Amino acid sequence: MVVRDRAWGAWEGSVTPASRRFLVLTRYALKDVFESRVFLAFYILCLIPSAAALLAIYFSHNTQFLEQFAGIDSWFAKAPNWIFLHLFGWQAMPAFLVAVIATPPLIAADIGNNALQVILARPIGRREYVLGKMVVVFLLLSPITWIPGLLTFGLQAILAGGQWTAENLRIAVAFFVGHVVWILVVTMLCLAVSAWIRLAAFSRGALLAIFIISAVAGRLVNTVTRSSIGDLLHLSRAIESVVLRFFGAAPPSGLPSPANWLTLVMVVLGALWVLNLRLRAVGEIK
Numbered sequence: 536m537v538v539r540d541r542a543w544g545a546w547e548g549s550v551t552p553a554s555r556r557f558l559v560l561t562r563y564a565l566k567d568v569f570e571s572r573v574f575l576a577f578y579i580l581c582l583i584p585s586a587a588a589l590l591a592i593y594f595s596h597n598t599q600f601l602e603q604f605a606g607i608d609s610w611f612a613k614a615p616n617w618i619f620l621h622l623f624g625w626q627a628m629p630a631f632l633v634a635v636i637a638t639p640p641l642i643a644a645d646i647g648n649n650a651l652q653v654i655l656a657r658p659i660g661r662r663e664y665v666l667g668k669m670v671v672v673f674l675l676l677s678p679i680t681w682i683p684g685l686l687t688f689g690l691q692a693i694l695a696g697g698q699w700t701a702e703n704l705r706i707a708v709a710f711f712v713g714h715v716v717w718i719l720v721v722t723m724l725c726l727a728v729s730a731w732i733r734l735a736a737f738s739r740g741a742l743l744a745i746f747i748i749s750a751v752a753g754r755l756v757n758t759v760t761r762s763s764i765g766d767l768l769h770l771s772r773a774i775e776s777v778v779l780r781f782f783g784a785a786p787p788s789g790l791p792s793p794a795n796w797l798t799l800v801m802v803v804l805g806a807l808w809v810l811n812l813r814l815r816a817v818g819e820i821k
Contacts, residue, residue, distance in 0.1 A: 556659055560667030565674065568637045578679070581633060584625035585683030588618045589690060596694040618687070619706050623778060626684060627717055630676045637675060638725035639738035641668045642814075647733045651814065661814045665726065672722040680718065684710035709781035717774055720799055723806035730813040746771050763789025766798075773798035 551559065569575055645651040654664060688707045692700040724745060732738045749770040756765030766772055766788040773795040776786035788795055 553658065557663040557667035558670065560664065561670045561674070564641060564668065564671045568675065574636060578633060581629035581679045582683065584622065584629070585679065585687065588622050588687045591618055592687060592691050592694070622684060622687065623710065623713060626680045630680050631721055633675055633679065634672060634721050634725050635739050635742050638672060639729050639735040641671060642726060642729040643733045643735070643738065646730065664814065665810055668726055669722050672725060673718055676718045681711050681714035684714065705781065705783060709778065713778035713781050716777060716799065720774060720802055723803045727806035727809040730810055766790045767794060770798065770802060
């Protein structure tokens with residue numbers, strides 16, 4: 536049938552509710568991310584620390600297994616405390632690498648292909664657009680961060696009993712809140728960089744440079760002023776301090792907790808400011 540003989544009619548299928556239309560962006564973005572087999576393999580490797588932690592927790596409560604290895608039974612007996620102290624970092628670093636690899640095209644591709652204006656011309660506003668892209672990063676990072684962290688805590692709680700669970704409930708809170716804060720900060724940085732830099736390689740370099748430069752600048756200010764005021768610029772130290780306080784451990788920052796939170800809030804607000812500048816429903820097509 537030739538085009539002139541076609542009869543076009545209204546869409547007769549189900550209409551996506553307005554409250555969930557941003558998930559269309561999420562669905563297609565996730566599909567594009569996992570088209571790479573190399574990335575999929577790397578993503579699976581990022582689950583190894585969590586899987587190892589689950590095995591160590593299980594074996595630490597398996598007395599028959601421990602009796603067979605007299606040389607390491609004392610280590611496994613202390614495994615739960617040691618694992619929970621370090622597992623967060625083992626999960627956070629691979630998650631950051633996943634974000635660095637996967638997020639540069641999220642907004643840059645739409646801007647580079649002049650598709651942003653087309654998307655925003657639909658019943659999807661700038662807020663929904665940003666939310667749809669944020670959900671992509673949250674769905675990517677959650678299965679390798681706080682979800683296995685809570686599973687590890689749950690396994691330990693089942694094997695250790697109710698008393699241990701009641702005494703260490705803050706560990707579960709630390710895994711959830713700490714990782715959510717970490718994911719939010721990384722997500723906003725990634726989206727801001729993606730909106731400003733179109734080339735993926737440069738975007739990845741910029742993300743790494745943000746953490747490196749902030750660390751160098753913070754330490755330099757601390758050295759010059761002989762104080763801890765430079766920690767306001769030290770992004771990774773601010774995140775680490777916030778997380779360790781949730782775990783009840785001593786933070787590396789010499790500043791009080793509100794100062795560390797201020798650093799994270801300013802980073803998120805700065806990223807939102809960049810997104811507000813770059814995401815426009817109109818633009819010049821060259």
